[in-house]
Amino acid sequence: MNAMFPQAFPGPAPVPVIPETAPFSAEQRAWLNGFLAGLYGGAEGGANSSAAPPPPAEDFPWHDAALSLDERLPMAEGRPLPRKLMACMAQLDCGQCGYLCQTYAEALAEGRETSFALCVPGGKETQKALKATVAAAPAVVAAAPVPASGPVVPIGVPVAMVRADRLTGEGSAKDARHVVIDLAGSGLAYEPGDSFGVQAPNDPGLVDAVVAAWGAEAEEYRDAFTRDLDIARPLDRTLDVLAGAAKDAGEAAMLRKLADGDDDAAPQDADLLDLLEAFPSARPPIADLVASLPKLKPRLYSIASSPLFNPGHVELCIGVVKAERRGRVRDGIASCHLAHRAAAGSSLLAHVQESHFRLPADPKIPVIMVGPGTGIAPFRAFLQHRAAIGAKGASWLFFGDQKRATDFLFAEEIEAWRAEGTLARLSLAFSRDQAAKVYVQDRMREEATDLWHWLQDGAHFYVCGDASRMAKDVDAALRAIAASEGGMSPDQARDWIVALARQGRYQRDVY
Numbered sequence: 001m002n003a004m005f006p007q008a009f010p011g012p013a014p015v016p017v018i019p020e021t022a023p024f025s026a027e028q029r030a031w032l033n034g035f036l037a038g039l040y041g042g043a044e045g046g047a048n049s050s051a052a053p054p055p056p057a058e059d060f061p062w063h064d065a066a067l068s069l070d071e072r073l074p075m076a077e078g079r080p081l082p083r084k085l086m087a088c089m090a091q092l093d094c095g096q097c098g099y100l101c102q103t104y105a106e107a108l109a110e111g112r113e114t115s116f117a118l119c120v121p122g123g124k125e126t127q128k129a130l131k132a133t134v135a136a137a138p139a140v141v142a143a144a145p146v147p148a149s150g151p152v153v154p155i156g157v158p159v160a161m162v163r164a165d166r167l168t169g170e171g172s173a174k175d176a177r178h179v180v181i182d183l184a185g186s187g188l189a190y191e192p193g194d195s196f197g198v199q200a201p202n203d204p205g206l207v208d209a210v211v212a213a214w215g216a217e218a219e220e221y222r223d224a225f226t227r228d229l230d231i232a233r234p235l236d237r238t239l240d241v242l243a244g245a246a247k248d249a250g251e252a253a254m255l256r257k258l259a260d261g262d263d264d265a266a267p268q269d270a271d272l273l274d275l276l277e278a279f280p281s282a283r284p285p286i287a288d289l290v291a292s293l294p295k296l297k298p299r300l301y302s303i304a305s306s307p308l309f310n311p312g313h314v315e316l317c318i319g320v321v322k323a324e325r326r327g328r329v330r331d332g333i334a335s336c337h338l339a340h341r342a343a344a345g346s347s348l349l350a351h352v353q354e355s356h357f358r359l360p361a362d363p364k365i366p367v368i369m370v371g372p373g374t375g376i377a378p379f380r381a382f383l384q385h386r387a388a389i390g391a392k393g394a395s396w397l398f399f400g401d402q403k404r405a406t407d408f409l410f411a412e413e414i415e416a417w418r419a420e421g422t423l424a425r426l427s428l429a430f431s432r433d434q435a436a437k438v439y440v441q442d443r444m445r446e447e448a449t450d451l452w453h454w455l456q457d458g459a460h461f462y463v464c465g466d467a468s469r470m471a472k473d474v475d476a477a478l479r480a481i482a483a484s485e486g487g488m489s490p491d492q493a494r495d496w497i498v499a500l501a502r503q504g505r506y507q508r509d510v511y
Helices: 026-041 069-075 081-088 101-110 123-136 204-214 214-226 236-245 247-261 272-278 285-290 333-342 374-391 411-420 438-446 448-456 470-487 490-500
Strands: 157-166 176-182 195-199 301-303 313-318 321-324 330-332 348-352 367-370 395-401 426-428 460-465 504-511
Touching: 026 395, 069 081, 069 123, 081 123, 157 333, 157 438, 176 333, 195 333, 204 272, 204 460, 214 285, 236 247, 236 285, 236 313, 301 313, 301 374, 313 333, 313 374, 313 460, 330 333, 367 374, 367 448, 374 395, 374 411, 374 460, 395 411, 395 438, 426 438, 438 470, 448 470, 460 470, 470 490, 470 504, 490 504
Parallel strands: 367 395, 367 460, 395 426, 460 504
Antiparallel strands: 157 176, 157 348, 176 313, 195 301, 195 348, 321 330
């Protein structure tokens, strides 16, 4: 019998204790001792007063998207490795990685996940911080083999495509679409603020090119390349597999730099075809390559409708991703499928992802919404919903894009909500309509006094859109308003914003 568990004998059993020499961390040992105390203490007719009480809920002070990475990391100092890794994440629990921030960090720390590049909102900043944190951690010998398990990919159910109407006008630099999907028979339900996950196949042209670049051996993997594997976003582990097989030393070195997220490595933002073309000496066994590729996960979109407005349907506002890099046009996987390849009536696999992004429970509470471009999506849902229930709370929308004539998304609806009073205030920022570019954060600063009064009166503040630029600029503007209107120091402004977030009054849906 294992020495850490004493042999049973007649009479009350002593509570076994995990010895200090056992191959567990201090945190694991404490948890196991508590579990054993409860198990053995309750063996004789129920609970025993000697059993350890349940541990208190752990505090994660860094788990706040309003904090910058530099602010989050010191908060996790002295904590176990999984918590330090968690502080590196974008703190959005958005699900794009297939985990939550906490579970992704734990999977990395335990070796169940090997890629540091899954946090899409955190981008390279998070990837580099994760690698640096692991590199600085002392080596830990695992107590037992860890079962392999990757991120959870939600199982979609069939829904039907209705239409994808273009929202942006002729001459716009952007292609934004109003997508309508029929949920009949799917069993799916949602609330304003939720996200809709669409499982779309890869671009058939990219699949053809990847198969051709590899050769005939890849033909048997065509279906996997089409529907199962993300060939548009290879991960660092794919780069490592290619580097290990590269016969050319220069190619191997460059692949490792790409895996480390170095800014001077090339090609940047590479898909699998880019890698096969750029590194012809890197040809591992195809089974190893396939095993290294990430699963093709659903693309998440903020829902742009209220179920009270169009029952049995869900509506989205998506920006069609299409860019030219290295002489080749790259299509966004789901956006181009919805805009161009999914015919009316065709079936899609989809799921609803419940969100933290919620209207106040009390409809009398005022709301401030900042959503430029397709960031308008959840706020269209909010305004539809508040109009449908006759909410009395005032609503203020900050919207912006490039040109009013071509990029004022849902303009007629927004103007109608303002005319009827659902929208009390509208602040617009069209950056290309004048010599000096104006953005939503500029409008916030211009209207700082009124914005401060709304917040002091209990308004909830929402932001939706780009995480790397817009959301950071809006956060900086909010801190500046706290300083100018509230007389706060930078530290006080930060603490005030953190308090707003913890009260549920500062919410971000960013990507």
